[in-house]
Amino acid sequence: MLIGPGDDAAVVRVSDGRVVVSTDLLVEGQHFRRDWSTAYDVGRKAAAQNLADILAMGAVPTALVVGLAAPADLEVGWVDGLTDGLRDECARLRVSVVGGDLSAADVLVVAVTALGDLRGRTAVTRAGAKPGDVVVVAGRLGFAAAGLALLSAGRSDHPLADAHRVPDVAYDAALRLAEAGATAMVDVSDGLVADLGHIAIASGVRIELASDDLPLPPELVEAALALGVDPRSWVAGGGEDHAFAATMRSDAALRAVTLLADLDAPVPFAQVGRVVTGDPGVVFVDETPAGPSGHQHFA
């Protein structure tokens, strides 16, 4: 940053004549519960979902500003924990929190705005998907939904519960998908079907998914068996993991595999469907997974 917190506004460097901006709210009782998540968790989650929005445009996140509305009786240390969580998640991408605002309120609300830099590249919007493209996903799907289901069932000590508290976002994957030639991209915040629906509408295309192609990691299957639910409903409908879903030509998808293999940590990658002409929307060509088609908040 050029000018940081403590003035009327901050000044952030950008490398070309454009800045990318996105904003999100986290509301207690809607997006987090203080008995399920620590302040540190909430800080990391708030940062993660905004950083993912910037990356889903094919841009590099550069700075965050944060507004916090908090009850007067908020326990001591909660704001410190939130701040630490925001800072640590941002540090993974060398991003700084450059400004903020604090207000009293009867409910806890964390309002985060993230800025990003395209570094001369073309933005990857939702509107570029073309018939003939394949649909790929990089990152985890269904883990946050599984975590929420486990927490709701009183299994707060289950390892997957953490996936609701703090998403494990494959940040590095987004720019690789863009570089490979993504024609459209979103981060999965509302659920795979819902977010691909945004691409379908914006691009005026039909997206065909195969539920047999949805990734089903063993830990999701195990947790689903324990709870007696279909894990594919988490994978198809669960949000808040912030995987990156993109459309691209099939040769670009092969290039994406190569680029993702170069990353330090392995990233789950799957081809889950294809783009066709037809009424804009998302359909399954085989059995549609049970459950809601989009992510439902828990309040």
Added chain:
Amino acid sequence: MLIGPGDDAAVVRVSDGRVVVSTDLLVEGQHFRRDWSTAYDVGRKAAAQNLADILAMGAVPTALVVGLAAPADLEVGWVDGLTDGLRDECARLRVSVVGGDLSAADVLVVAVTALGDLRGRTAVTRAGAKPGDVVVVAGRLGFAAAGLALLSAGRSDHPLADAHRVPDVAYDAALRLAEAGATAMVDVSDGLVADLGHIAIASGVRIELASDDLPLPPELVEAALALGVDPRSWVAGGGEDHAFAATMRSDAALRAVTLLADLDAPVPFAQVGRVVTGDPGVVFVDETPAGPSGHQHFA
């Protein structure tokens, strides 16, 4: 804007390698009451206070993103009114709302982030005030505080009550002060004494004010007489009018007068004090106005 609402993020043009960013919350019960202000008023106020922050850096506002947390039982049309208010206040400066987020919550919170463009100029921070500078104010002081006092006294039909609902910000004045040679600048959101205190601390200087030099428009005096209070406490301590307070050399202040005279609408302008060496802080060289030294929210 280059890419507007409806994607993961928006893309906004900037003219040099920097972007200015500021964020603010408006919380029901803290910053507005729905029985005192319309949704349209709240929208205009939310935009105004963020646009003023950008201008106080000597930058041109370019875009807004807005997060809204709202109760499920919010009356129909409130969100439309808010949106109209945001849009109309932004339109005064040809600024667009480029993105947003909406969430349920038990309380109404409007979270606005504004972006701005320095157009090659140096940012005017709070840290540049120098001994020998004079302190000037462009815009209204004490009007929002008078409006709040009148509303609290049940005088919601008084013309000045509108000054609490929607500030009348002298947007055009800020860039003229910067151009004239402001060494430091703030918009008065917390109160003149409190906000000049921010300059004093950041610049490591002492600011001497003369209460006899505080502007006392007749409508403030009249309202104060009716309520039995000292109008100078509104002028010295009242926030939310978003006047621009700046320090500059005395020859620059003369230049500022000339530049402000060229504006289409006349802007109140006053020289209210001077910058000296000494312990950082703000003092009155004559009688200190009664009342709080900084703006108090009403909850």
